[in-house]
Amino acid sequence: MTVTVGLSINGRRQEATVAPDTTLVSYLREVLRLTGTHVGCDTAACGACTVLVDGRAVKSCNVLLAQLAGREITTIEGITPADGSLHPMQQAFRACHGLQCGFCTPGMVMSAIDLVMHHPHGTEAEIRQGLDGNFCRCTGYQNIVQAVAQGARAMGR
């Protein structure tokens, strides 16, 4: 049995015909080969798989493709400019050394974009609270918090 879903991924309209238990992350990684979205756990805890659905951060391991008819999905690949430059939030992470091994980074950046778009001008404490759904084992979060604040300023938030 399959289901067919019409949705937009990184600005491209498409029809996906998949098994009904296909998660968004498995569709992104295994069918579209958009491997920038990572899987770090099996309980929707770590946040490595975070993408934007209609502009809001969603853990893509925890949502079925079949639930996403008509939605706009944006992954880390979708926010990356084609000209080799970086999105202001990506740029802030690089400038602040907000990443080490890079595995949590795409999910962290997507969460950060949602955070500053919906909670602008956050204090340090608010940024830390806002990132609680994303684990990073390398950075101790210190430079991530600075990166989010700097990225927010660059985005005018």
Place this chain on the structure above:
Amino acid sequence: MSAAQSHYTGKRLERREDYRFLTGAGQYTDDITLPRQSYAYFLRSPHAHARIRAVSTEAARAAPGVLGVFTGKDVAAVGGLPCGWLIKSIDGTPMKEPKHPIIAESRVRHVGDQVALVVADSLAEARAAAALIEVDYEVLPAVTDTATAAAARTAIHDEAPDNVCFTWAIGDKAAVDAAFARAAHVTRLAFINNRLIPNAIEPRAANAAYSRGDDSYTLYTTSQNPHVERLLMTAFVLGLPEHKVRVIAPDVGGGFGSKIYLYAEETALVWAVKRIGRPIKWTAERSESFLTDAHGRDHVTTAELALDAQGRFLALRADTTANMGAYLSTFASCIPTILHATLLAGQYATPAIYCRVQAVFTNTAPVDAYRGAGRPEATFLVERLVETAAHELKIDPAELRRRNFIREFPYASPVGLTYDTGDYQPLLDRAVALADAAGFKARRAASAARGMRRGLGYSCYIEACGIAPSNVAGALGARAGLFEAGEVRVHPTGKVTVFTGSHSHGQGHETTFAQIVADKLGIPIEDVDIQHGDTGKILFGMGTYGSRSLAVGGTAILKALDKVIAKGRKIAAHLLEASDEDVEFRDGKFSVVGTDRAKAFAEVALSAYVPHNYPLGKLEPGLNENAFYDPSNFTFPAGAYLCEVEIDPGTGAVRIERFTAVDDFGNVINPMIVEGQVHGGLAQGLGQALLEGCVYNSDGQLLTGSYSDYAMPRASDFPQFAVELAKGTPCTHNPLGVKGCGEAGAIGAPPALINAVVDALWEEGVRDVRMPATPFAVWSALQAARR
């Protein structure tokens, strides 16, 4: 003859690897899908200890999409996973090394032990087929408690009837006992160094392929040391020809020690791949990571410090039981011994030290190196003793340390290490100033006025990094060398590719190493590329662990660069019609001393590859050099950490108010990256002290097997850390003067936090709080003290 100008060293250069990580263009093992890919699923034991009476696989074999089902019987002829360090007991007998099969044969020894490997067209089919396998278990009593494992009635391995792997000791026991007999004061502590689960955010993964055309294997895997992985796998387990197996560790999403080891899963995949005839991929689910990644710490310890009437340390005595888990992991045996007991002098001139270490088997996951590896356990032991002694003697903790610091270097400790250099007092003084320890009393009073308790804790750690030299390590039981290899390939255009045996899984080698190379050759950093993590490209490598990459791997590159420059000098001398001795290399140019006649590095490189005007009679064409570097000693980073906490006595909740770290890492190549390493280490160290703890119940079931139960540190658990890199004391025996920074935070932070918690509650009678200092642990300690 080296580039004198430093354009890159010491600068906070943005990382060159970041673009691919930030854009999703990184290539981690699970991102790689090969043509005709098949998928593996491991059926794992639900029991901590059981005999396998029978395994029935017929239904699984017949299930849709299944390509193969393998059990312990199929791999009975395959060797066990080896341990790389032989420790001998006090009586001279070698440690017990029971076989660690890649698939359990007749017995399972921990929950998660592999019982069968299923390979299928898809992961879903492999998993579904595994559910059809019937295993007839005879459940046996489980042994899970570190402290009592040696007294258990159940033997986990026939080779170790009392579950003891070894009982080892270091130090002059008679001298220590005599010092305790004449001590004016003795401080005693008994504590547990809590067991941790590493939790790199990328789960372990492997993808094995076999090429029938040339009878060769390729393994992509999440490894910190692909050459070591290949050597152990081919020579000791599978009996495959080393040169026909290529191991690639592509981008690796954090390791912290847990990806050093040769594991059963990737070994089983390589064993099976020729039989299946298609590439096989396996990626751990997080619950498998919890169950099967090598865990860390897990010591049960008693420790005593003897002091004279002036507060000078006379002797230290410790006894620790270290949990090895169900099998000996790759470096398990050297962690509580060579990397723990040798560090018990810390920063202090304690004249006599004795430590006995008993290692035990239990029905739990194997335990091995986790960030710090033995050194956090040693630092916790020493720094808890010192701080407790200060409280007991009513001496300021900074002052007691001051009285006991080692002042003269090199310093030969009573537990076998010789510290080449250090200067501890300025680190502590600076940390005390940065942390505003002088203002602490007022802050404590302000907290008290709000009904809260405030504490300040100190920790002065010593670390030993870049374990070396190989011959000494060999005499201590190491079964491998501890050098590093580097190769510098200069291209005809003067661009340079550097191949390093170190491996980066977050450390930023592609940037730091390029900074060194560009400065040494006097060329733009854009002309330097750093390659690592592939046995097909890199001549050899011992990999990355123990904060060794720059000190050992960086030096190997430097040695190769020296050879490149030496040869370039000869080529340039020929081109400039001068004698070799008259040519110097500076700022990317070979020039005749005292003249303006010069050849740029790129011109010399071109000449080496287009040798039309070239001394072919005495010099080979080409410019490609490699070097192996075996250090003459460990390096000894040190630091002073202060932690300030506020505690709600009503709930026991601890909040970290301030954390100050001043570290001496010797010379620093990229301060931004080094500070990042400290931040991450602190988060793991504070995670151990405040949040994290692995718990097995008495049946051997892992109670902390998910992120709902194992408290991973989150952004909101920490304040901004005040981190300062001291000018410090450069290492005296490597040319970079670097010491290593990767583990410092995880080593120094736990005692600082617990010392702060105890300080906050000392007046109310609390003398110790266990790790992790959860609200329940702190509240319970307070209630017990009040009774």
